[in-house]
Amino acid sequence: MPNPQKRVLKIAVAGNPNAGKTTLFNNLTGARQRVGNYSGVTVEVMEGTLQRGDLEMHIIDLPGTYSLTAFSEEELVARDFLLHENPDLVIDVVDASNLERNLYLTTELLEFGVPLIVVLNMSDTAQDRGIFIDVQKLSEELGAQVVPAVGNRNRGTAELLDAIVHWDAHAAELPGPAGKCRAAGPGVTSLVAVETGGHPAEWIDYGEKVEPALAEIAQHVPPRDHRRWLTVKLLEEDAEAMNELPDPNAREAVAAVAARFGEDTGADADTLIPSGRYHFIEQLVGFVSRVVPQRERTRTDRIDRVVLHTIWGVPIFLTLMFFVFTATFALGNPFMGMIESGFDWLGRTISGFWPVGAASPLKSLIVDGIIGGVGGVLIFLPNIVLLFLAIAVLEGTGYMARAAIVMDRFMSKVGLHGKSFIPLLIGFGCTVPAIMATRTLETRRDRLITMMVLPLMSCGARLPIYALMIPAFFPTQWQGPVLWIVYVVGIVLALAMARLLRATVFRGETTPMLMELPPYRLPTPVSLLVQMWTRAWLYLQKAGTVILGAAVILWFLTFYPKPPADMPIDPVHPKMETTTFSEMPDGGAKQSIALQYSVAGRVGRMLEPVLRPLGFDWRINTALLGAIAAKEVFVAQIGIVFAVEEADENSEDLRSQLRALYSPLVGLCIMIFALISTPCIATFAITRQESGSIGWALAQAWGLTALAWLFTFAVHQVGLLMGWGG
């Protein structure tokens, strides 16, 4: 039965990028959304719920924004939410160590006229920097409750909840939405609001130059929510704000006032208004806080001096990458061995339920299809986990933003700016969130180029392919470097393709670089483990769903149809008689014929004319087709083919079988082709969603496949000429 007492509150978490909104959101709701020490981690609206007595709180985590003027997609998402979704309450997360800049958005929110609770997050950092803030005073001045917090240590969460409940209890007594923002803690009333005659939304006095123009514009703005804010935005000639005016006459009148303003005052409204806000903020900050000056350079500046060095920056970045990928590999191997023997044991145990030598399709489905396929993928879990851990460290410390700056020089050569490199780095984990992350880029052109080349960054799902192939073909001392080369090939091709796109489809000016550098932080071990585990869990879920499904389907396709018993078999020697399939002796030759008769075998054969010049046979072809569902399926299918093909029960392991059939050159070609060719279905879907058209997704898939063919062809042919094919 619905509870008539139950009330729902829609609460948005807003604030500057990297202020700790998602950390706080996770603390409140128990969610595990991505956090990271750089701007633009969150790019879409996330919702979580929380029950407190009869109060149901819908908490909404927004992307970070410096102001309510949106410059990029993710800022637009935040602004549109605040403007059109009418949250009951906004939790404004403020970085206390960077108060002035962060309060800018707060003043805009107050002007906006939405009820606020201000969270002074990063209180620890503020204290370290010698910044002391009088919370009570700030609360009085803003006319809103202020809650200090340290998000990454989960401090201040309970107090924030109390503040919400308190606000809720008091808001009901106050009339109208504008009144709500005066519901500030017990006994606290807003001085400013009282002075401005009970119009808490009219916050800042922009001075004698600006106010008359604002008054004039206000005449054309119908009474509505956010009226003062809208008036100010209209004077700034904000295009989006103009769309909020329904009456075309009013729009014209407003445009005239704004134009006249520039001529009359000889100044720009878009400079005067922010100046007015900052003027107010400077006074406020001077009044409520005290700074004990810290003379020495901060640790962050000293580290940056090395890491962002003109000459050493790039080698440091490449070395770090080398370390990450080889460590992923080397440290993962022992665990990999353990999981592998676990699955071997499982396979043998299950086989044991059937009489020796019996050919049972069910046994084969379980042992060859599911254990060989899904197990083959799960073996690489340790590598994946380590890769995710390394990415979590990159993101959590703040090096991510530095990598973008170091690579800016190369990025600008291809006509993008360094910021585009952050999505590319995220692509090492998974292409899907990386494509979402392109939302932080300001122009659609930059976004599309980055999106198109993103699948070239080798994602975590491709790691199992390398982890299978590399040890099969390369001696131990070469394994690290080969892996690194595969990754670097991806980066270089991505840059080259971006350059090509920039010179052909997307010509035009480059957008200038402008980015905030977060201070370095030491991520807590718990947060690293949580991030790592959350992503590893997704990998496990994928193995249990998509990969399992694909493995079962591929097993059927690889096993059926069976050749008819009386199918004539051409003799190996002209002197021998023609036999039939059923008369063949059991063994490799017979299995091979059965495989070629199956659906997978036939499809693989059909592709042979196209892929033969790259050194691939039909087995590889079917596995590559499977990889379209998800990249790991390649490994699963290779496992199935070779398990089915096994002549006898105790044949050698998968890698020696691969080694027997293919040369190291072909091994390398397989990896390169798997790296470049068609992105997985999930990537296709997200590209379609984020680019807004299926055309771009198709162009990406076909373009990359063509590129893969050409590049692998070149590698294979050059390799053959050099005599590496033996």
Add this chain to the structure above:
Amino acid sequence: MPLDQIHEGGIATVLSIGGGRQLRSRLAALGLLPGTPLEVIQNSGHGPFIVGVRGSRIVIGRGMASRIEVE
């Protein structure tokens, strides 16, 4: 003089910002306005150009830095 002429460690105040309104309001949102004091944290050769503004560190493209007049 233009901002990119200031040496590392130099402190200056913004006089005016050239370029379009889009650029101006982006810089304003980051706290960089006429009258704002700033410190050049890193400026060497072709390396990144970093300024300290209101307690945060901002990386600015050189082209953009040359359009910011300071004293």
